Structures are given as structure tokens and as C-alpha cells.
Amino acid sequence: MKDLQNIKQRFGIIGNFEGLNRAIDIAAQVAPTDLSVLITGESGVGKEIFPQVIHSYSARKHGQYIAVNCGAIPEGTIDSELFGHEKGSFTGATDSRKGYFEVADGGTIFLDEVAELPLSTQVRLLRVLETGEYIRVGSSKVQKTNVRVIAASNIVIPKAIDTGRFREDLFYRLNTVPIKVPALRERGEDIFLLFRKFAVDFAEKYRMPAIRLDSEAKNLLLNYAWPGNVRQLKNITEQISIIEGEREITAPILNNYLPVYGGIKLPAIIKKEDEKSFSSEREILYKVLFDMKNDMNDLKKLVFDLIRRGEVNVNLKESDSRVIKNLFREADERAGGATSAEVPSVDFQTHSTRKDIQDTEEIIEESLSLADKEAEMIKMALEKFHGKRKFAAKELGISERTLYRKIKEYGIES
Numbered sequence: 001m002k003d004l005q006n007i008k009q010r011f012g013i014i015g016n017f018e019g020l021n022r023a024i025d026i027a028a029q030v031a032p033t034d035l036s037v038l039i040t041g042e043s044g045v046g047k048e049i050f051p052q053v054i055h056s057y058s059a060r061k062h063g064q065y066i067a068v069n070c071g072a073i074p075e076g077t078i079d080s081e082l083f084g085h086e087k088g089s090f091t092g093a094t095d096s097r098k099g100y101f102e103v104a105d106g107g108t109i110f111l112d113e114v115a116e117l118p119l120s121t122q123v124r125l126l127r128v129l130e131t132g133e134y135i136r137v138g139s140s141k142v143q144k145t146n147v148r149v150i151a152a153s154n155i156v157i158p159k160a161i162d163t164g165r166f167r168e169d170l171f172y173r174l175n176t177v178p179i180k181v182p183a184l185r186e187r188g189e190d191i192f193l194l195f196r197k198f199a200v201d202f203a204e205k206y207r208m209p210a211i212r213l214d215s216e217a218k219n220l221l222l223n224y225a226w227p228g229n230v231r232q233l234k235n236i237t238e239q240i241s242i243i244e245g246e247r248e249i250t251a252p253i254l255n256n257y258l259p260v261y262g263g264i265k266l267p268a269i270i271k272k273e274d275e276k277s278f279s280s281e282r283e284i285l286y287k288v289l290f291d292m293k294n295d296m297n298d299l300k301k302l303v304f305d306l307i308r309r310g311e312v313n314v315n316l317k318e319s320d321s322r323v324i325k326n327l328f329r330e331a332d333e334r335a336g337g338a339t340s341a342e343v344p345s346v347d348f349q350t351h352s353t354r355k356d357i358q359d360t361e362e363i364i365e366e367s368l369s370l371a372d373k374e375a376e377m378i379k380m381a382l383e384k385f386h387g388k389r390k391f392a393a394k395e396l397g398i399s400e401r402t403l404y405r406k407i408k409e410y411g412i413e414s
Helices: 004-011 018-030 049-056 078-083 119-131 157-162 168-174 190-206 215-223 229-243 251-255 278-309 318-335 370-384 389-396 400-410
Strands: 037-040 065-069 108-112 133-135 142-144 148-153 177-180
Touching: 004 018, 004 049, 018 049, 018 177, 037 049, 037 168, 049 065, 049 108, 049 148, 078 119, 119 133, 119 148, 119 168, 157 168, 190 215, 190 229, 215 251, 278 370, 370 389, 370 400, 389 400
Parallel strands: 037 148, 037 177, 065 108, 108 148
Antiparallel strands: 133 142
């Protein structure tokens, strides 16, 4: 195991938090191997340091190290950036170009924000991880590469898998060795160490005395949520160093630079786009049933209005006449009026003047089963998109995997 302090000193890692030490220790132990590593943690915690540690202590340290921000590359060019392209393979491809996997052969590639990769690129990446093979854009020639892949993400990838935005097989292939980088708010006294380090650095940079905190300001610093983590702490330290004339910072001064992200929490309706569980499907079906009920109520109201105005000539049984009178009375009371409609009392049948008209419509009671409604909605979505399950799943708000299971469960032909 590499000496922990030497690694911290070499890469400028500040802090003694147990979770941080554990992450460094795992990085040092996995470095001599060629295993894939997935680094997770919130944005701004410093995940980019760990791939450098792994590369520097590996047998590939003399090879190329390339860091790629997958979220910063447009979807249309990401394949070309990673795997290269041939001349004329697309508009603007005036010459052949090597991709990162070809350039970094024998070295290490760090894929930051790997969850932002398009699904088509994820398939190509999976092939590289499993066989070391890839194909340039616009080429049919298979090429080989010997690259170690280290990935990082600030989102929970299993949730992205559930919503169909990330391949499950790629996740397990990348997650051979997981490293979790702790958030700044979890690191306790490390916050003071980092603040002091940043204050000294900016004092040297701007040629001024270093700022320092009083006891109340230290408590405020320690109890703040730090949603932006180390990156936010560094930014705030720089702001205070430049703007404030006093070098001793009090709690009121510090509070002016701390955004109230987690201060007042008001009730809010939040749509979780990455959560498409069965409860969401059930809510959709309930909404359909509620809409049907509202439509039925509107239809009843329309019929009652027609009967009241005499536009529909029907004869009713005495018991049914009383029911409708009560409905009219309730409607009039809600409208602030009085009941004036009289309804004749005979058996249910059309008036004698309309005996020549026969009702031949067959009334079929519609099923209100949730399963039947779910199957019907799936059929409608498949018909709408001509059997294309990907678009049907998106329309229904469920993953393709869930749609496949439902199709099989209900025996739907698509």
C-alpha cells in the first residue's frame, strides 16, 4: 500500500476524514491492476484527482493520460471524439482523425460524467471494455486498443438504468472497483483545513494578508450544507479574500457569501423524471378512470338538461321519476333556484310518437379493471408508433424493459 501522506502531498489532497482516506487507499491498491474503476460523488468533491492517482501509480504511468468530459461533447460528435473517423464519413470530415482510444493506446482514459453518454456510444464503449475492439466512424475496419478506462459520475447510475438512460451491462463492467468520494459537509474539520489552504493560496496570488475566521464564523462554516462542495468553498474563499477589507472574517460577513440553498424549504411539487416505477403507471390509469367518471357526470348532466327543456320525450317509472326530480332539485338548489320540472311516470320506453324508431344499439358494460386499462393503453401506444416499442415506452412514461415485460404479461402482439 502506498504511503497515504505521500499521495496527499503529491496531489494536493487536503483532509483527514476517514471516508476520504478510504477512497485514496482503494485508488492506490487498485492502481497496479488493469481493472475498470467507477468513481462516484457529488459535483465539486474532487473526483478528477483519483484517476490521476490511479494512473500515476500504475504500470501505465509512462503512457498517455486523457481526461474526457462526456457531458461537454455534443451527441453528434462524441463517437468521432472517442473512436475517430474516416475522411468523408460525415459533413465536415475533411480528413481522417484518431480518436481518444487510439491516441491513449497503452495509457489511461478518464471518462467524466459518463452517464451523459448517448446509448449508441455506450454500446461502443462496452465493446471496447470487453474485447478492446472499436471501429472508427465511417469505417468497417476493426481496430484494437489497450486502454484502461476510469469513469466518474455525479448522478446515481442505478436510477438512470431504471429510466432507460444507461445500460445495465455497461454499469457492471465499469463498476468493477467502486470508489465513493465523500461530500464536503460530511468531512467535519476538513472544511477548516481546506479554507485555510485556499486563503493562503489566494493571499500569495493577490499579494495580500490571508483572511482568517473567528469562532462564530467557523461554526457557520461547519454547519453550512455546501451543495457545491470543495469547488464552492474555494470560490467563496476567493471572493472574500478580494472583496473584504478586514482580514478577520466574522459570522455576519461570512453569511453574506453563503447562498441560502438549504435555508428555507417551502412545499413544492417536484416531478422526478428518473423515477418510472409501477406506482407511476398506476397513477396514469387512475387518471384515465377519473377522467371517464367526469365524462359520465357531464353526460348525465346533459341528459337531465335535455329532459328538463323537453327536448327529449321519455316516460319513466314512478321510482325513477322521483330520483330524477331529486337530481333536478339538487341542481336548482346549487344554482339558487327552485325545482319546477315535472317528469311523467310511466315505464321506461320511448314515447308513442316515436314507436317507429327502434334502439338496436347493444350496450356493453366497459371494464374498469386496471389491468385491462393498462393493456389497452399499451396497445394504443404501440398502434400510434406503428409497433416501435422505444417510442411507445416513452409515450407511456415507462422504461423499454418494463414495456417488454407488460407486453409479455398481457400477451399483446406488436
